[in-house]
Amino acid sequence: MASLDRAIVGCRRCPRLVAWREEVARTKRAAFTDETYWGRPVPGFGPADAALLIVGLAPAAHGGNRTGRMFTGDRSGDVLYQALYDIGLASQPAATGVDDGLTLHGVRVTAPVHCAPPANRPTPQERDDCRPWLVDEVRLLAPTLRAAVLLGAFGWQAALPAFAEAGWEVPRPRPAFAHGARTTLRGAPGDLDLFGCFHVSRRNTFTGRLTPAMLREVLREAATAAGLPVRPE
Secondary structure (H helix, E strand, O other), rough: HHHHHHHHOOOOOOHHHHHHHHHHHHOEEEEEEEEOOOOOOOOOEEOOOOEEEEEEEOOOOHHHHHOOOOOOOOOOHHHHHOOOOOOOOEEOOOOOOOOOOOOOOEEEEEEEOOOOHHHHHOOOOHHHHHHHHHHHHHHHHOOOOOEOOOOOOOOHHHHHHHHHHHOOOOOOHHHHHOOOOEEEEEEEOOOEEEEEEOOHHHHHHHHHOHHHHHHHHHHHHHHHHHOOOOOOO
16 A cells, blocks of 8 residues: 555646646645645555545645645544544544644545645546546455445545446446445445445535534444444444
8 A cells, every 4th residue: 555655646647736736835825834735646544454445535725735644734624533533433633734643543535536626626537547546545455445435426426436447346327426325336355335425525514514413424334334343422
């Protein structure tokens, strides 16, 4: 997994994303002018033998693209890691930087697009160009992977083809995304339970479309399916 992470960090496959992530790292946000931005693709975060995978969308321009770690340094990460901590799958409730001491228990966090995109919207071509990284990641996780939480319709739609390439059978027609959706993929690597969840974006969490309780419910159900011990309500 470490070799894969290093390869991802060196990727320059998508010219638009390379230009954007590096421009953001140069100009910075006023609140972070004294910081050195990561400004490169952001690899997955968590143990290489995880039983549960969480798939988002892409690093935030001033979150993962600044800190170099998925869902770290932004509001979305605050919500996600707090929920993981609440159910016993993270060592602490906040993620501020790569040296903050955070560890995940049986969980790995990744994204189908590893570079921060303009307006947080990767193109379909950029999503497809980045898919081989996700395929390789889930193949490496396959011996232990038992469940996945897919955040938002983008994460759901991007992950299904990757799981298919990695050896699982995706039903046709493909299962539709919905918050609380659950489907099981069969395949040589073993059964894999997929769970749909609204993305932990500011828009969803600020409007109440996704509440902390809703997020914890999905994560707890997925962790239980993956065989991970969780903290009771």
